[in-house]
Amino acid sequence: MSGSLDGVRVIDLTQALSGPFCTSLLADHGADVVKVESPHGDFLRNAGPFPSGDEHQAYGGVFGSANRNKRGIVLDLKTTAAREVLLRLVDEADVLVENFSAGVMDRLGLGYRTLADRNPRLVYTSIRGFGDTVGGASPYRDWPAFDIVAQAMGGLMSITGPDADTPVRAGSGIGDTVPGLFAAFGTMAALREAERTGRGQYVDVAMVDSVLAVSEVVVNTYAATGTSPRPIGNQLHGFAPFDTVRAKDGTVTLGAPHRAQWTKLCAVMERPELVTDERFSTDHARWVNRQAVYEIVNDWTEQRTVAELVDLLGGEVPLAPVMDAEAIFADPHFAARDMLPTVEHPGTGEPIAVTGVPVKLSATPGRVARRAPLLGEHTEEVLHEAGFDDHAIESLCAAGAVRRGESA
Numbered sequence: 582m583s584g585s586l587d588g589v590r591v592i593d594l595t596q597a598l599s600g601p602f603c604t605s606l607l608a609d610h611g612a613d614v615v616k617v618e619s620p621h622g623d624f625l626r627n628a629g630p631f632p633s634g635d636e637h638q639a640y641g642g643v644f645g646s647a648n649r650n651k652r653g654i655v656l657d658l659k660t661t662a663a664r665e666v667l668l669r670l671v672d673e674a675d676v677l678v679e680n681f682s683a684g685v686m687d688r689l690g691l692g693y694r695t696l697a698d699r700n701p702r703l704v705y706t707s708i709r710g711f712g713d714t715v716g717g718a719s720p721y722r723d724w725p726a727f728d729i730v731a732q733a734m735g736g737l738m739s740i741t742g743p744d745a746d747t748p749v750r751a752g753s754g755i756g757d758t759v760p761g762l763f764a765a766f767g768t769m770a771a772l773r774e775a776e777r778t779g780r781g782q783y784v785d786v787a788m789v790d791s792v793l794a795v796s797e798v799v800v801n802t803y804a805a806t807g808t809s810p811r812p813i814g815n816q817l818h819g820f821a822p823f824d825t826v827r828a829k830d831g832t833v834t835l836g837a838p839h840r841a842q843w844t845k846l847c848a849v850m851e852r853p854e855l856v857t858d859e860r861f862s863t864d865h866a867r868w869v870n871r872q873a874v875y876e877i878v879n880d881w882t883e884q885r886t887v888a889e890l891v892d893l894l895g896g897e898v899p900l901a902p903v904m905d906a907e908a909i910f911a912d913p914h915f916a917a918r919d920m921l922p923t924v925e926h927p928g929t930g931e932p933i934a935v936t937g938v939p940v941k942l943s944a945t946p947g948r949v950a951r952r953a954p955l956l957g958e959h960t961e962e963v964l965h966e967a968g969f970d971d972h973a974i975e976s977l978c979a980a981g982a983v984r985r986g987e988s989a
Contacts, residue, residue: 584611585945589772591615591676592667593651596623598728598754599708599788600680601647602761607676607768608650609938610947615670615963616653620984622956623648635928639987645953646935649924653954654963655984658689662982669967671696671703675775676768680708683722693783703781704771708764712787719787726788731756735792736799742812749812760791820864821871822846825903827883833890835878836899839864845897850881910934924952957986 589612593604601616601623608614616623625647626640640648656663668691671677677696679686686692686707693705710726711719724730732738732750742749767784775781793799798818802810810818815825820838837846840856840863847855855861855877860870867874882890887902894900904912915921920939923932938947960983964974977983 584609584947585942586610586612587945589613589676590674591678592670592674593617594677594679594681595708596680597625598643598647598757599760599764600678601625601644602758603706603708603764603768604651604678605647605649606761606765606940609949610940610942610945612676614651615959616648616651616954617656617658617667617670618653618956620655620657620981622655626956632926632929632931632933634931635926637928639927639955640953642933642935645924645926645933648953649935649949650951651954652959652963653957653986654960655957655986657982657984658691660980660982662977662980664690666964666967666969666977666983667691668696668699669969670963671700673967674700674703675772676704676706678706678708678764678768682725683709683713697781701781702775702779704768704775704784705781706764706768706771706784706786708760708786708788710788712790713783713785715783716785716787716790728754728756728788731760731788731792735789736796737792740796740798740810740812743814745811747812755795756788756792759795760786760788763791763794816871819868821867821874822878824875826875827879828887828890829883829885831887832903833882833887834899834901834903835882835894838867842898843867846878846894849893849897850878852877852881922949924949927952927955955987957984960985 586607589607591604591607591612591614593600593614593616595601595604596618604614604616623644625644628643629641631638631641656666658664658667696703696705707713709722710724710730711721713722729750732755733748735756738748738750741751764784764786767786771782771784798810802808802818815834817823820836823836823838824834825832826835837843843861844856847853859866860873861867885893890900891902902908909915910921918937918941920937921934922937923934925931926933935949937949940947961974964983969977974983978985
């Protein structure tokens with residue numbers, strides 16, 4: 582693969598979603614990401630969904646998407662020999678990413694200081710629920726965390742849902758993927774510094790911090806008013822109309838909170854008098870009188886189908902149908918933007934879609950070119966590149982330090 586990160590070698594010790602999502606972003610743009618798994622493999626392999634007909638079930642859909650474009654090896658880091666292999670790999674690496682519990686890498690003798698002494702230009706990125714000590718030692722540093730924990734303690738669940746008594750987790754794993762995004766950004770910033778100075782550094786990412794960073798309503802409202810914002814469904818505080826509205830055959834999202842958008846909406850509704858009505862004549866007035874705003878808008882929208890509303894308002898004011906997976910796969914936008922590329926699934930030999938590359942670079946656009954690896958699929962290939970001959974690899978396998986993987 583080639584891309585803007587061509588020539589960057591990443592050692593990926595991550596599992597689950599946050600870390601693999603981070604390293605997949607680097608791999609999409611050409612980094613050579615070597616995923617290191619234990620003999621049991623990343624537990625996310627066992628989570629579905631699995632395509633029909635996949636009797637082998639080497640990995641499910643989430644694993645496949647988060648680990649595309651990577652090579653995979655097996656090292657049992659509980660053995661001294663495997664740790665020595667990893668140190669050899671680190672010697673030639675630019676980045677190492679891990680999301681173990683705090684202290685695990687140090688107990689293995691593979692902590693940041695050990696690796697940085699061997700390879701001073703190494704960028705070492707960790708993702709933990711509450712971070713490590715570099716960015717500030719949290720009293721919760723040793724607590725385990727999942728996506729739902731990050732969404733809860735990062736404030737997002739306090740503003741998501743129909744009301745204050747019904748906190749709701751966002752439907753996708755953004756408590757994992759948002760930290761993964763920040764980790765990829767931090768890794769790139771540290772790589773840039775390493776290019777300038779020859780010195781790497783530790784990139785410390787906390788899942789909870791990352792969720793708080795994108796929960797702007799939580800921080801900004803409390804900082805300005807001293808009150809904690811509460812869930813208000815699909816609305817946004819201070820903006821109206823900005824919500825889901827009823828159609829004859831479903832629901833659409835509609836945002837026309839500013840005067841120019843409100844004026845266009847009133848024109849399409851053939852209600853121009855609403856523009857100068859003192860209840861709705863300013864952005865703030867429409868928020869204060871939002872109940873009346875929504876009554877008027879819903880009275881109009883519920884007389885029309887979703888398709889009719891899209892035809893009338895699409896391109897005029899921000900409006901969209903609530904699209905499920907079937908609609909997304911059929912929509913021309915996602916095809917035009919190559920957001921549903923396919924790779925061969927090893928269990929069926931058939932193509933299967935994964936999410937595409939959302940960042941579009943003009944000269945080096947990145948791409949999804951390789952499916953996720955089978956467990957240990959590239960062990961021999963990577964070890965040969967690191968200077969291990971066949972005899973050495975055979976000895977490592979016999980000692981249980983490494984494991985040859987399956988081929989497709």
